[in-house]
Amino acid sequence: MPGDLMDDPxxxxxxxxxxxxxxxxLASAVPLAxxxxxxxxxxxxxxxxxxxxxxxxxFFACMTMIVPLRWxxxxxxxxx
Numbered sequence: 001m002p003g004d005l006m007d008d009p010x011x012x013x014x015x016x017x018x019x020x021x022x023x024x025x026l027a028s029a030v031p032l033a034x035x036x037x038x039x040x041x042x043x044x045x046x047x048x049x050x051x052x053x054x055x056x057x058x059f060f061a062c063m064t065m066i067v068p069l070r071w072x073x074x075x076x077x078x079x080x
Contacts, residue, residue, distance in 0.1 A: 009076040014068055022065040029062030 013019070037055030040046045046054075 009074050012073040022068050025062055025065040029059055033059035
């Protein structure tokens with residue numbers, strides 16, 4: 001029946017280009033965290049704990065790109 005088509009909710013995700021960019025950030029998170037650690041430790045001369053904290057913060061900042069990958073807009077055709 002044509003009415004059944006409107007009963008199913010529609011899920012819209014972000015565009016493939018933006019999703020691909022999020023995958024690039026996720027794939028580069030570990031190498032960039034290592035680079036951040038090395039720059040903090042050897043170039044800036046910080047202690048190991050401070051450099052590790054900076055690298056860990058950078059890694060988790062990159063991991064926030066998981067949120068757009070899981071996001072979806074739900075349209076359920078209800079007028080309430």
